[in-house]
Structures are given as structure tokens and as C-alpha cells.
Amino acid sequence: MALKIRLSRGGAKKRPFYKIVVADARSPRDGRFIEKVGTYNPMLPVESEQRWILNDERVKHWLSVGAQPTDRLIRFFADRGLVAKTAKPEQTKKPQPKAKAQQRAKDNAERAAALAAEAEAPASAE
Template sequence: MSLKIRLARGGAKKRPFYRIVVAESRFARDGRFVERIGSYNPMLTKEDPNRVLIEVERAKHWLSKGALPTERVQHFFAKLGLMDAPARHDQTKQDKPKAKAVERAKANAEAAAKAAEAPAAEA
């Protein structure tokens, strides 16, 4: 039996609301759970104190029993000082230009530098 502390989605379409629950890892995301220990409402502003509500004592209890939080819940716990923040995973390389594009840009920059030097040398 593997316990997880995770988010269970509720709310209407395009109006999400999440319960922070302790559940067995094999149970469905929105299905059966052992205990509800908080809530997360992403529709509220980041400064709103009701955006993330967690029963800290119950969270400590379940962490001591070996329940593992998901990455998002671990962020919430880190802000409360219950545990360290998860390691950040950098984005993929999809946003970076490909090798040929880098070569082409370098060649264009060199050509522009030569063109800028040539009129200066003639003057």
C-alpha cells in the first residue's frame, strides 16, 4: 500500500477547484481517498490567503506515516516549511534554435561585421 498526498480535481468546466487528499496511489485521481487535508483554488489571486489551505498538523502526520506528496503538493508544503522544494526540471530544448540556424546567424553576423569594416577602411 503506497500512500500519496495529491490533488483531486473538482469544480465546473474551466473553473477548477482541487482538494488536497491522502489516497492510495492505485485509486483514481478524483476517486476514493483516505483523508482530505486541504484545498487549492487556482481561480483566486496568488496573494489571496484562501488560495491554498492546508491542515498542517494532519499533513505532518501523514508525512510521518510515509505518504509521498506529488510535485505540486510538495511546492505547497515547501512554502509552509514542511519540506524542501522539489528540484526544478529545466524546459526541453524545443525553444532553442537548431544547429543550422545558429550557424546561419553566426555567418550573417560575420558578414555584417565585414561589411561594416569595409566602408570604414575605404574612408
């Protein structure tokens, strides 16, 4: 049985409130869970003590038996010192234009440089 530590959404429309739960990975997001280990209220200010409430001992226990936290919870647990912080993946290269478009851009840049050189030559001669 694969265990996940994840957020289970509650609260009203546009007023979210999350329970931090340990659940089977196959169960629905807001469905059955094994244990509630904390809460998260994103409506509170960041510096509020009640924004994240967590039972650290139970989280450590579930991590020790193999429960996998979600990406968001890994970031939070790393801030609390429960897990090692993971490195951000490197950004992928932006898509490049096709060969003809690259050649056209190169030609335009060369033409602009040549025109700029011609404009400077008469100005320097005077």
C-alpha cells in the same frame, strides 16, 4: 501501497475547486481517497486566507509515513515549511542547427564583418 498527497478536482466547468487528499497512487485522480487533508480554491485572490486550507498536523503525519506529494504540492508545502524546497532542474540546451546550417551562418557572419570593415576603411581614410 504507495501513497500520494495530491489534488482531486471538483467544482463546475471552468470553476475548479480542489481537495487535497491522501490516496493510493494507483487510484484515479478524482476517485477513492484515504483522507482529505485540505482544500485549494484557485478562483480566490492569491492573498485570500481561504485559497489554501490545510490541516498541517495530518500532512506532517502522512509525510512521516512515506506519502509522496505531487510537484505542485511540494512547492506549496515548502512555502509553509512542511518540506524542504527542491531545486529547479537546469534548463536543457536549445537544439542546434545541423552542421551545414551552422557553417552557413558562420560564413554569413564573416561576410558581414568583412563588409563592415570595408565600409569603415574608406570612411576613416577621408
